[in-house]
Amino acid sequence: MELELRRGHLQTMAKIAFILFVVNAIGLSLAANIMGTNQSISCGETLVSSDLTFELGFFTRGNSSMSYLGIWYKFSPQTVVWVANRDNPLADRNGVIRFSNVSNLVVLNQSNGVVWSSKLSRVLRNLVAQLLDSGSLVLWDKSGSSVDEAYSWQSFDYPTDMLLPSLKLGLNLKTGLEWHLTAWKSINDPSPGDYINVLKLSSGSTSV
Numbered sequence: 385m386e387l388e389l390r391r392g393h394l395q396t397m398a399k400i401a402f403i404l405f406v407v408n409a410i411g412l413s414l415a416a417n418i419m420g421t422n423q424s425i426s427c428g429e430t431l432v433s434s435d436l437t438f439e440l441g442f443f444t445r446g447n448s449s450m451s452y453l454g455i456w457y458k459f460s461p462q463t464v465v466w467v468a469n470r471d472n473p474l475a476d477r478n479g480v481i482r483f484s485n486v487s488n489l490v491v492l493n494q495s496n497g498v499v500w501s502s503k504l505s506r507v508l509r510n511l512v513a514q515l516l517d518s519g520s521l522v523l524w525d526k527s528g529s530s531v532d533e534a535y536s537w538q539s540f541d542y543p544t545d546m547l548l549p550s551l552k553l554g555l556n557l558k559t560g561l562e563w564h565l566t567a568w569k570s571i572n573d574p575s576p577g578d579y580i581n582v583l584k585l586s587s588g589s590t591s592v
């Protein structure tokens with residue numbers, strides 16, 4: 385009788401432990417695709433898209449000590465789909481990404497020098513950075529009234545060398561931004577190489 389009770393008790397404890405584990409795991413993966421104004425990401429820390437496909441963080445390649453902020457497939461970290469500071473590598477692994485006080489996402493080096501910036505022209509109050517399931521890093525204003533409000537900035541407007549399913553190439557007639565892919569200099573060097581893929585639009589053709 386006492387043994388039965390004890391066994392029942394143990395089973396209940398095991399169930400509670402399992403539920404806590406699951407809740408914790410889900411909670412973590414939900415929380416980790418978004419970064420708020422007071423948060424930062426250092427080397428070794430990452431954001432992960434909610435469907436666990438993409439990961440954003442700092443990476444190095446080959447024997448190089450230089451590090452870059454990028455997005456890669458979580459299941460294949462060698463497959464980098466976007467690089468932020470490809471023109472301006474960090475000399476070491478001491479980079480950090482955070483919001484500047486003028487509402488831009490910035491990558492800072494060890495001495496707080498700005499290595500890369502999202503270069504937003506508008507000042508936004510309640511900015512968050514989110515890594516979407518599409519593989520795009522977007523900045524949006526959390527206090528914005530409309531859910532459909534366009535993103536203030538998106539990495540898809542600055543493609544590297546990888547074409548993802550919902551990434552567009554060509555000319556954005558609204559913003560004048562030209563989307564094109566530029567190959568890496570070499571397999572271990574994401575700096576812009578010689579090969580550029582630009583879509584030439586004939587006059588009168590329509591793009592978004």
Ligand SMILES: *[C@@H]1O[C@H](CO)[C@@H](O)[C@H](O)[C@H]1NC(C)=O
Pocket residue numbers: 446447
């Ligand atoms: C790293 O450096 C070693 C020795 O210098 C060299 O043999 C090796 O090929 C390098 N590896 C890469 C990936 O560059």
Ligand SMILES: *[C@@H]1O[C@H](CO)[C@@H](O)[C@H](O)[C@H]1NC(C)=O
Pocket residue numbers: 485486
């Ligand atoms: C941002 O911070 C710098 C240094 O901390 C300061 O000089 C500057 O005035 C600040 N800018 C704004 C818009 O708050």
Ligand SMILES: *[C@@H]1O[C@H](CO)[C@@H](O)[C@H](O)[C@H]1NC(C)=O
Pocket residue numbers: 475493494495496497498499
């Ligand atoms: C940090 O970045 C600034 C500005 O780009 C640069 O002048 C400085 O040398 C860098 N410091 C280090 C330690 O890389």
